Ligand SMILES: [Mn+2]
Ligand SMILES: [Mn+2]
């Protein structure tokens with residue numbers, strides 16, 4: 001097809017949190033199963049590259065087992081004889097400032113057929129005297145292309161210079177900007193300081209004006225909600241951008257939304273595994289296929305099949321007229337029935353998984369006016385029926401109902 | 408050369424202790440510098456493979472920085488277009504029981520030109536529910552061939568079955584046995600229990616009798632000295648062996664010595680870095696080039712040039728007739744002069760290193776009859792002149808003179 005050679009196909013995912021709950025008998029494989037599925041989807045849809053939005057690893061120092069399993073999955077899917085049909089035309093030593101200094105598929109000693117590009121998140125951010133992230137280990141193995149690591153200047157607000165990775169496939173030209181997680185407060189201040197954040201644009205060339213480039217930006221920060229100081233406002237970003245990929249926020253809001261007045265769209269892939277049992281994480285998880293041709297792109301969301309079913313419900317005991325606040329047995333029975341209903345509602349089997357996957361269940365219970373319940377004891381009868389028996393119930397009082405999710 | 412195609416060339420080293428002293432400003436690069444030198448020697452001498460005797464890593468959970476530097480060095484030297492000219496003819500899924508199950512240079516997606524074979528030591532032994540060693544990370548990256556990991560049977564003494572890696576180069580046939588470190592006491596008991604250690608011999612075949620194989624065994628244990636319970640006796644090993652490579656012992660006794668009554672020779676490479684400041688570690692460090700043709704081999708020891716100079720001396724204050732036991736100043740002056748002499752004796756520059764390498768100095772002082780000295784204070788005047796100013800002096804009394812080295 002004529003079109004194919006000019007269409008750059010990207011699979012976008014974020015917040016894999018590999019190794020999450022690795023000591024849990026039931027859930028230890030969840031993060032890897034879904035990462036495997038994501039890689040398989042990338043192969044199946046024959047994308048040119050995978051783009052990840054940070055928090056690849058759940059722990060800043062992943063265990064040996066997590067490193068080994070991650071490497072195994074990457075090796076299985078990324079190394080193959082499939083030709084890579086796009087080029088990196090920017091200065092690769094600037095984009096990938098490790099000792100090798102090139103995109104992984106150009107290394108003559110590896111057959112990379114599926115290149116992965118990633119920034120770091122707050123869970124796998126660089127640390128120590130060498131400023132190394134766990135992702136640097138994957139990069140040293142030539143299994144990912146790690147970009148967007150900034151060295152913040154010493155004094156004052158500091159400065160960040162964003163050099164895009166320039167990708168070409170046929171006539172399509174994509175400038176990929178990335179910024180690994182830094183403290184929200186700091187980045188906030190920088191965005192509000194003139195010239196503190198420098199966006200380097202591709203040179204204007206004859207036959208290839210700067211305006212021809214399709215501009216993607218991937219970042220990993222809190223998105224502004226209530227407290228604007230500890231989050232980043234979409235309106236801080238550059239107007240020349242076409243598409244923003246926002247990592248760190250675990251709720252899957254993957255359909256690109258137009259950001260008013262900015263002229264770009266924003267996709268929030270969400271995490272590929274629920275790390276906090278909140279309402280937002282109970283929504284179906286997806287990854288996004290992006291097909292870019294010239295200045296146009298087509299987004300296609302793809303549901304993930306291996307994600308452990310997760311049912312969430314809010315219950316306010318006060319609203320149940322038949323419940324006696326002092327009758328603990330009745331309250332426990334009532335909540336038990338709600339949990340049973342949620343279990344029944346959960347898909348019995350994740351489509352992508354061979355074995356039965358018992359669901360996660362979370363009941364947020366406003367018990368204002370009622371005596372408290374012991375969540376541990378309550379969960380005992382659901383052992384073997386839900387994946388998180390010990391924290392099914394989240395007891396709240398109306399006043400402290402708002403829970404903060406950890407991204 | 409006709410001979411070349413039948414000669415298997417192996418570079419043997421052990422106890423690299425990568426990451427040793429990685430937080431020390433002066434010594435942090437030492438382990439990597441020498442590992443780099445060893446790999447460069449392997450390239451220079453065009454060996455077929457490198458054989459390591461365990462304790463690749465100093466820490467059971469190496470830091471990110473150590474993992475990254477190790478991977479970088481392996482990647483730089485092991486991946487190249489040089490053809491590998493020997494074959495592994497044993498069942499590779501038995502030899503390398505990871506999910507890939509083959510020797511690294513046969514992986515179609517990597518250009519491995521210098522295969523490394525290694526067992527684990529006690530510093531990098533497998534642990535956790537998955538029984539993974541840090542070496543499994545290198546193996547997952549396809550940068551080393553990790554063998555000799557045993558799963559000990561549950562009850563009783565247990566059983567070990569040693570399956571050799573069978574290597575062929577032309578008419579030369581080498582059976583390479585490996586046993587990663589296990590507790591000395593346990594192995595001791597097993598060696599003294601009939602049939603607990605099973606040595607699997609290559610099959611007797613027409614034109615290739617079992618007796619044609621040259622048999623190497625690499626292990627990582629204490630060698631019997633004073634306490635035979637916590638060490639392994641060379642006479643426990645199988646008599647059909649031709650050469651034993653003994654890791655864990657840090658003193659370099661690399662010239663193969665005949666073991667009386669056993670019919671094999673034994674080489675103890677020693678560590679490539681001094682991790683304890685003992686007499687044995689102060690001896691020159693070497694690696695061993697082994698060239699095997701048929702049933703014959705030629706060992707050639709190669710001195711390491713990047714090892715930090717280390718001068719060791721024993722002093723007994725009692726033996727100095729002019730020293731007044733109560734004159735602290737005189738004693739300190741006297742010891743200071745001995746240290747000065749040791750510094751003067753150290754080679755000013757390690758031949759392989761561009762920068763000046765200040766030496767390690769250790770003075771074992773028997774201070775029987777004298778008042779004690781503060782080693783910290785004593786070392787202050789040698790800051791910048793020796794690499795270990797804070798522990799130059801090891802104060803002993805005659806009765807506790809024998810120091811145990813940590814392998
Ligand atoms: Mn995050
Ligand atoms: Mn996250």
Ligand SMILES: [Mn+2]
Pocket residue numbers: 462528529530627654655656814
């Ligand atoms: Mn050891």
Ligand SMILES: [Mn+2]
Pocket residue numbers: 422424462528530655656657678814
């Ligand atoms: Mn050792």
